[in-house]
Amino acid sequence: MTSASDLLKNLPTAFQPEAAGDTDCTVQFNISTPMHVVIKNGTCATKDGASASPDVAITMDDDDLVSLMKGELNGMTAFMTGKLQLEGDLMLAQRMFGFFDSSKL
Numbered sequence: 001m002t003s004a005s006d007l008l009k010n011l012p013t014a015f016q017p018e019a020a021g022d023t024d025c026t027v028q029f030n031i032s033t034p035m036h037v038v039i040k041n042g043t044c045a046t047k048d049g050a051s052a053s054p055d056v057a058i059t060m061d062d063d064d065l066v067s068l069m070k071g072e073l074n075g076m077t078a079f080m081t082g083k084l085q086l087e088g089d090l091m092l093a094q095r096m097f098g099f100f101d102s103s104k105l
Helices: 004-009 062-069 075-080 090-099
Strands: 025-030 035-040 043-048 056-059 085-088
Touching: 004 035, 004 062, 025 090, 056 090, 062 075, 075 090, 085 090
Parallel strands: 025 056
Antiparallel strands: 025 035, 035 043, 056 085
């Protein structure tokens, strides 16, 4: 099974700039190895560690994040059952999963 950090490192490969449009944001992933993703000017980059000022922070267990990103876990269900905690721009969190082609993860 893919680890959560490996999956996040693959996000630039699965990134669909046309889906993100002119979105500029930083998404913090609080997993066993914290990482953040910067989407800016039609590009996507994954960075290790915590961002100083993320637009949204997502806190999840590693396995749940992998399931969510691969489309095996519904985001709303994960949120309602406490598997997914969000802090910051909730609308961005909802939209951002559409910026990636899950078949490439």
